[in-house]
Amino acid sequence: MEELVGLILTAGELLLTCGAEMARVEDTIERMGRAAGFVQVESYATPTGLFVSLHDAQGRVYTRVKRIRGGQSNIALIAEVNALSRAFAAGELTAEQVDRALQGLREQGVPDSPARPLIGGGGSLAFAVMMGGSWLEGLVAGVVGTLVLWVVSRMEGRFPKVIQAGVGSMVAAALVATVGSYLQLNVNVTILGAVMVLAPGLVITTAIRDLLGGELVSGLSRSAEALVIAVAIAAGVAVVLSLGGA
Amino acid sequence: MLVQLVMGFLAALTFGAIFRVPAGQRLRCGMVGGLGWTAFLALEGRLGEVGAVFFAATAVAVSSELLARRQHQPVIVFLTPGIIPLVPGSKAYLTMLSFVQKDYTQGVVLLVTTLFLAGAIAAGIIITSSVFRNLSRTKLSGR
Numbered sequence: 001m002e003e004l005v006g007l008i009l010t011a012g013e014l015l016l017t018c019g020a021e022m023a024r025v026e027d028t029i030e031r032m033g034r035a036a037g038f039v040q041v042e043s044y045a046t047p048t049g050l051f052v053s054l055h056d057a058q059g060r061v062y063t064r065v066k067r068i069r070g071g072q073s074n075i076a077l078i079a080e081v082n083a084l085s086r087a088f089a090a091g092e093l094t095a096e097q098v099d100r101a102l103q104g105l106r107e108q109g110v111p112d113s114p115a116r117p118l119i120g121g122g123g124s125l126a127f128a129v130m131m132g133g134s135w136l137e138g139l140v141a142g143v144v145g146t147l148v149l150w151v152v153s154r155m156e157g158r159f160p161k162v163i164q165a166g167v168g169s170m171v172a173a174a175l176v177a178t179v180g181s182y183l184q185l186n187v188n189v190t191i192l193g194a195v196m197v198l199a200p201g202l203v204i205t206t207a208i209r210d211l212l213g214g215e216l217v218s219g220l221s222r223s224a225e226a227l228v229i230a231v232a233i234a235a236g237v238a239v240v241l242s243l244g245g246a
Numbered sequence: 247m248l249v250q251l252v253m254g255f256l257a258a259l260t261f262g263a264i265f266r267v268p269a270g271q272r273l274r275c276g277m278v279g280g281l282g283w284t285a286f287l288a289l290e291g292r293l294g295e296v297g298a299v300f301f302a303a304t305a306v307a308v309s310s311e312l313l314a315r316r317q318h319q320p321v322i323v324f325l326t327p328g329i330i331p332l333v334p335g336s337k338a339y340l341t342m343l344s345f346v347q348k349d350y351t352q353g354v355v356l357l358v359t360t361l362f363l364a365g366a367i368a369a370g371i372i373i374t375s376s377v378f379r380n381l382s383r384t385k386l387s388g389r
């Protein structure tokens with residue numbers, strides 16, 4: 001039973017570090033706990049900590065607490081853990097197989113494509129054009145967006161998300177302002193496209209979904225996280241622009 | 247219009263990569279995003295910005311829920327990148343810029359608009375997702 005408790009806890013921890021909604025984490029723990037033969041499963045998940053109590057048929061209770069730290073938005077990992085837990089609940093995978101898969105995911109994650117910053121730059125381009133920018137502005141935004149994503153991916157795991165957002169937006173504003181002094185550009189639209197890659201999209205969506213599900217603690221704390229990141233992005237741009245006398 | 251449709255598609259597709267959506271699902275994310283952005287542009291003239299964003303967000307949320315069930319993926323796989331084209335990033339940015347340039351009146355106007363747009367997106371997602379939650383029996387039995 002001890003190994004099963006560890007297994008369930010690992011699944012919950014992985015989901016939380018990747019930014020899953022609380023309802024998904026608690027559903028997954030419940031589903032896996034029932035499949036593992038526990039008669040009663042209680043869990044309480046927050047973005048920074050996870051509590052699980054599992055009651056077995058002999059009346060023993062296993063309770064664990066897991067502190068959750070940092071992590072990166074990774075929807076692919078959420079989808080992987082989700083699929084594993086469903087396969088386990090359906091009896092398609094044994095506990096050992098799931099355990100090995102989860103350990104693998106924890107150590108390596110889902111491998112990041114080296115092209116991720118480049119593809120993300122396309123997002124900056126699209127955004128600049130959607131906001132009424134010209135193709136030239138889109139192109140500059142795309143290149144700058146790629147560089148910003150590359151810089152931020154170097155910082156991932158070593159610095160808090162707020163610092164990443166602030167530094168990323170300063171890089172974006174500085175680069176666009178420099179290019180803007182040589183070329184005819186709408187600096188605002190270009191910077192906007194470039195910093196969009198930093199927007200805390202997953203945090204905002206999960207915050208809304210958590211609040212809707214009645215998960216007030218995580219809903220509010222995630223909203224606060226999104227707000228702080230947004231302010232950091234704005235502050236980074238503002239600092240650079242005011243240095244340039246804009 | 248066609249350029250804008252393609253750009254909405256491209257934005258959602260590439261943000262799928264940024265949020266690390268499974269590679270096989272990114273094209274579908276792009277379609278959801280393109281749908282939302284097209285809906286917004288088509289409705290903006292008639293309903294105004296806030297109403298158009300609400301219906302566009304609802305369209306994105308409905309298609310995300312349907313795709314998630316069909317593909318056996320979590321809803322956020324499609325919802326998060328798909329909603330990105332609608333996010334009032336430019337309004338938020340201009341709000342900040344106005345405050346930095348000490349144009350506080352304009353800043354407050356933009357701030358309120360941004361909040362209304364964000365609220366419209368949230369409402370679209372919340373209404374759709376609670377309807378789907380009540381329709382799906384698996385969710386209920388899991389609780």
